[in-house]
Amino acid sequence: MWSTSIYEAQCDAIITFYGTTVPMEFIFKYNITGCPEGRYGLYCDNDCVCKNGARCHGFNGACECRPGWRGRACDVPWxxxxxxxxxxxxxxxxxxxxxxxxxxxxxxxxxxxxxxxxxxxxxxxxxxxxxxxxxxxxxxxxxxxxxxxxxxxxxxxxxxxxxxxxxxxxxxxxxxCSPNYYGEACSQVCDCQYGGTCDRWEGCLCPPGRRHGDRCEHTCAPGTFGLNCSKNCDCQNQTSCDVVNGTCICAEGQWGEACENVESKPENNQVVILLTSVIPSIVIVGCILIVTLVRRRGVHTKNTEVDIEMETLSSWELDKEDIHFEHMIGEGEFGHVVRGRLRVPEGYQVLVAAKSIRPDRMTASVVRDFRREMDILARIHEIKEGHPNVVKFYGVLTKSEPQYIVVEYATNEELRRYLWSLREECKVTGHRRLLERLGFASGVASALSELARLKIVHRDIAARNVVISDRKVAKIADFGLSRDVYVSSAYERTNQGGEEELLPLK
CATH class of the missing domain: 2.60.40.10 (Immunoglobulins)
Structure with missing residues (x-):
């Protein structure tokens, strides 16, 4: 072993005991802390000279003397x-x-x-x-x-x-106080959720859009927003506002920064005039379209974008009894990600990440993107195993609220953070792990080739959207809503043809 990283081994087994079959999981972690006792150096090939119980520095062999001893080898009484x-x-x-x-x-x-x-x-x-x-x-x-x-x-x-x-x-x-405790005697437990932090005196300090105190499970009351819900909305015409940034959410027929403008309904005589002038034009345009379609009959065009038609996901529907949710591992502007354990048909459990839409973000565009991601993952996994360099898709939960997309859980998080850890490790050990990084690049390229074959455009390939599995395999993830779940601040809302879209800032 030439690294100080934590090594982890996992063993899954199905044990039959007196006729009862029980799935078991064992995880072993090995923390490599340095050279064995009495050795030092980059390759631990030098002998320490420290005496009287002194500790030897693993890199340069310097002695850390115990009380009462001095000298290079800690052999001088003091x-x-x-x-x-x-x-x-x-x-x-x-x-x-x-x-x-x-x-x-x-x-x-x-x-x-x-x-x-x-x-x-x-x-x-x-x-x-x-x-x-x-x-x-x-x-x-x-x-x-x-x-x-x-x-x-x-x-x-x-x-x-x-x-x-x-x-x-x-x-x-x-x-x-110890982490997660507060109060005068530090005896009260915080257990903050949704990204809240524990304060010594106030307990949970919650992110914008949630009230301080308790565990941040309560969102701001209607008409308020911001940090600790301390700001009031200025939306008009009885419209609500975004609890995080105060943006007014206009209803149909309203517009303006504060939804102050409302479309006026035309009077009956105006409607009649409008219809008499528009209907002939509609008839003419309809005739032109019919003629065009007849001429082009039998010609099929392929759409190379990701606008996939809604397909039946019944074969991917999971039984809610087979999944056990544990704790939240991510929250963004539009969704939540929860870690869980899924019992697969083979009888054992696997770690999964389940993504859902935030209740306060249940808009038509978000639901559309959420369903689109289901369809994309189902299409990639037409062969159940999918592709080794695309995050594994286990199925969906659509018959209950909230709905979930269930994918594999990546032990080593995203590629960006993993590369940062390799850079810090290289400063200490000098090992660049070139072959490992080339393997990541090759894996991403292989996944992109598969997406190109399926006529799917990811639109946001970046290190933050590639996860590393426990076997150190790079896998492309984030096919829609998950972009908002993990790094919502890296995207900008735009309006394309009347529909809200998200574009990466870079």
Whole structure:
């Protein structure tokens, strides 16, 4: 192994026990952390010289000495006073967690050890408080748990038998709650949803379009929008607005930025005049079309765009009892993506990503794009296995609300993020993984060739729309709504021929 990436192996099995068949899944993760003990270097081929329990740097072999030792190999005794933290100094100190401070005095004949505490808000020397005093070689203070009132400076004073005095100070500044907790004692759980973040005092801070507090499950009330629903809509004629950005959603026959304009209905006599003037023109145009169609009878044209006619998806309909939804893994301007487990006909479960339309975005154009994506995926998977470099399509749920498109779950996320991780890894190890990246490029090209054969135009091939499977295979994804689910900010709304379309900014 030449990488420090996490390796993961998954084993699926069907076990029969006393006549009962049970699907099982085992996942093993191997975290490669560096060279084995006592070795260092790029290829771990050098021997460490560190002594007395010192740690050896895996790259350059430098020794990290334990308290009481100095020198290049940590073999020189050194009298000193140190405070050791448990858990270690690299761990963030959160309120409501445990901490132990241990004062060590290696190579000192100790007569007495004292702990002094100076509160964080009081820097007057006369207010120093003796926490503990003992006659031993080391002494500890336990915080179970840490309270905010315990913050401040903790000084360990060591008096030696020969009369010498040495001390060292540790500063405790725990002001944050553990992740997903809030409140004065950090005892309340946030569990924020829909992209909300947990604040120490307020709980869930929700994205625009959702109210703060609870778990962000409530959208803004009608007539309000924005961050914490603090802004009021200025839409007219009793029209509603977008809860995220306040854009007015005009009804049929209304237009304008605030839907302030309304079409007036023509009077009866105007209708009669209009019909008498329009009908002859309609008849003439109809005759021309009929003649043209007769002349072109038998000639079929192929449409090379992705405007596929709605096909029956009954063969792709999944049983809702076979899928178990877990948690949301993505939310965009128009849809949600939820991770789940699907029981396949073979009897075992597979990880899937299920996409649906947000209830507050159920417009005709969004539903059209959603159905279009179903048709495209079904067409690509006319042969059930589909193409190895196109995200696998498992089926749809259309007989219940909300409706779902179910595809395979990509363990390694999108290609863009994966390439970023390779770049950071290369800075440390020097390995460029050229063959792996060429494999990704070849896989994408193979998928595009298949789409070209099927007369399908993706229109947005980019690294963000390619996912990497657990077997490190590049697969094209995002055939419609999923573009909005993952990266809605990378697209711009346009109006093409009276219909709303999304175009990639780049």
């Amino acid at each position: 009298s000193e006073v140190v405070i050791v933290e448990t858990p270690g100094d690299s761990v963030v100190k959160y309120i409501d967690t445990n901490l132990t401070l241990t004062c060590l005095a290696p190579h000192i004949h100790v007569a007495n050890i004292s702990w002094l505490h100076q509160a964080e808000s009081n820097h007057n020397d006369t207010n120093l408080r003796i926490v503990e005093e003992a006659e031993m070689q080391n002494s500890s203070i336990n915080f179970q748990p840490i309270l905010e009132s315990a913050n401040g400076e903790y000084t360990c004073v060591v008096k030696a038998v020969d009369g010498g005095v040495m001390n060292t100070t540790f500063v405790l500044g725990a002001t944050k």
